[in-house]
Amino acid sequence: AGDGDCGHTHARAARAIQEWVRARPPPAAPAQLLSALADLLLEEMGGSSGVLYGLFLTAAAQPLHNRSDLPAWADAMDAGIKAMQRYGGAAPGDRTMLDSLCAAREVLQALRTPGANLLQVLATAVQSAEAAAEATRHMEAGAGRASYISSAQLLQPDPGAVAAAAVLRAVLEGLQN
Numbered sequence: 001a002g003d004g005d006c007g008h009t010h011a012r013a014a015r016a017i018q019e020w021v022r023a024r025p026p027p028a029a030p031a032q033l034l035s036a037l038a039d040l041l042l043e044e045m046g047g048s049s050g051v052l053y054g055l056f057l058t059a060a061a062q063p064l065h066n067r068s069d070l071p072a073w074a075d076a077m078d079a080g081i082k083a084m085q086r087y088g089g090a091a092p093g094d095r096t097m098l099d100s101l102c103a104a105r106e107v108l109q110a111l112r113t114p115g116a117n118l119l120q121v122l123a124t125a126v127q128s129a130e131a132a133a134e135a136t137r138h139m140e141a142g143a144g145r146a147s148y149i150s151s152a153q154l155l156q157p158d159p160g161a162v163a164a165a166a167v168l169r170a171v172l173e174g175l176q177n
Contacts, residue, residue: 006159016044034061059083070111097160103132133161
């Protein structure tokens with residue numbers, strides 16, 4: 001969806017995660033898992049995406065320290081997005097990965113409802129994230145690398161938004177399997 005840099009960065013992260021999982025079992029506790037992933041991405045992913053995902057996961061781990069119920073996961077998403085916005089300076093509508101993540105966050109608020117079905121809510125959140133990523137095709141870039149390029153040249157959806165939606169889809173598929 002861009003010059004290939006975002007894809008290469010995400011592929012590097014995926015390979016690092018695969019190697020990490022092969023080398024040792026990941027932590028079972030959600031907070032420790034997210035913290036370990038944050039450290040891995042900060043070290044191995046590179047680029048601004050690596051930093052932003054690292055910030056997201058570090059902040060998302062906090063609400064999960066003493067709980068792992070479904071509302072805690074909604075809190076984790078909120079905390080992660082808040083950290084990305086605080087340190088990255090972007091907001092929904094700026095044509096960044098936040099467009100996908102914030103669309104998913106809105107749906108994930110349903111995890112606060114008693115009796116919520118995780119896989120159903122997550123599936124809807126992924127669809128929302130994918131639709132939001134596609135919608136970036138028609139947005140003016142307000143932040144990130146695309147903000148340095150003329151809008152007339154931005155013909156594809158934002159690569160970071162597409163990648164964030166793909167990450168969420170991978171989480172869903174992993175949980176389904």
